[in-house]
Amino acid sequence: MEIAGTRRAAASEARKAQIASATIAVLAERGYAETTFEAICAHAGLSSKRLITYHFSSKDQLLEAVVRQVVADAAAFMRPALEAAEGARAQLAAFIRANIAFIAAHPAHVRAVQQIAHNQAPVGGDEQDAATARLAALFADGQRTGAFREFDGPIMATALRAAIDAVADRVVNGLDPGRCADELVELFDRATRADG
Template identity: 40%
Template sequence: MRANTRGRTFTESARRAQIVAAAIAVIAEHGYAAASFTRIAKHAGLSSTGMISYHFANKDDLIREVLIETTTVAADYMRPRMDAATGYAAKLRARLESNMELVRAHPDHVRALIEIALNAPKTPDFVDERFTLFATHLREGQQAGEFGPFHPEAMAVAIIGAIDATVRGLITFPDLDATQFGRELADTFERATRP
């Protein structure tokens, strides 16, 4: 899902990646609203904001690339665990557990993703996609007999809310055990969804 790099030189691609990495770090540390081109340029070690403007049309363009990078990193981290799981219930557990462990593995990416989701003027597409993904998974799991009777959309909202709250807790309290929290979260929704 990475952006199309066709037509860019290696140097241009490397510079864009450097700027995106700096933007992720700045958003994670200072928040979405404070992520100015000036602050990002300084963090990236660039002499001026002109280098950012050369590679990105505006802040929305840069944020779009940040979202591609952060969601790709998250998917690449979580996908192997989910792919290794068999069945709807096992895949839900794998997603919840690996999502919590992602907080420790890529904290800046997770913080930046949350900041953008909560503060960007336009809701990023991944917010709606995540809801649809969970609701569809739950509905198909019910049809397969792995989940009990409940409203799939309501349960999807509950799961997403629990994920977001738990992630924020892990970010706020870095000494908490993400693996244990993931296991507890998965146990909770295993009980809530079982037939």
Template identity: 60%
Template sequence: MTAHQAATAARKEQIARAAITVLAERGYQATTFEAICQEAGLSSKRLITYHFSGKEELFAAVADQIVADAEAYMRPALEGVTDAGDLLATAIRANVAFIADNLPQVRALQQILLNGGQGLWERHHIESQNRLAGLFAKGQGSGAFRPFDPQVMAAVLRASIDSVAPLLSAGHDPGRCAQELVELFGRGTRDEQSTRQEERQ
């Protein structure tokens, strides 16, 4: 990456992060280029329009930034975990922890989605579900998980993780929320023989 490319990437990230803050604190309608410019400490909104043609392009960058933040946050926890059951539990806990520690990003994304931005998030949502489906399919291949439709289970898990955001915003304990999901999906995915053996112990 050249110095110019690095400077451009840094400026775009600065603008995206400022947009996240304004969205989270003031809402969609108040997230104007002027407000973002003020939050980012930029001298002119032309510095925004130079990089982004309009709100849709900027909010697409916001979605990309949130995904990048989530992946960077969760990667250390997931690295080196190979057992399917452990990986499922770790992924659930890491997802819930990211939401709990990054509520402004979640509120910013909600503002975009509530104001017609579903298309900006759809690709990321599908990619996340597909990764979870791959985890389930791999677990089934190793015999750790019972037979079920991996895509259906992935969709339910993704929705369940996302649904804890309002609870976390209201002050619910992230560890307890994560543990409930770990137990729920642990029981829902394990093969019956493993579940019976666990219950006898």
């Protein structure tokens, strides 16, 4: 009985992931207004929008799943670079470079989140707060070790997140991601380092 329940749960999670991936693609291709359950069904090859409403009770709940999926995909993409970096300054540089590389490699993810944000959908706040808190913790650790000067960690984290978000559109539209990452690394290294 437990095996059947485990299989059903796995199948349900796989279907949710399929729907979230299709929603990312439709948001990126068609925009927020045209991201309907019908369009998502067509993209995902689903027979009925009831397959979506079975897993997501509202469009907002589906968009929350999309934001969670983008955050999870970004974290998985960035993790190796972050784990390889030693010391706060190297971790900061790795965070910036890996984040810009993710943006360049996953333009549909970026466009989907932009569509959600630009249409003021009430989702993503918890993920954004958690991302800012992780950056603030990196800054606090660097201050403890003497790598970073004294500054307000949450404000610096918000500024870094805003800088990356501000260049995302340009990277998606062809700005050299390496050049962009180099500029942001230099900017935030100068803004944070203890000897600067």
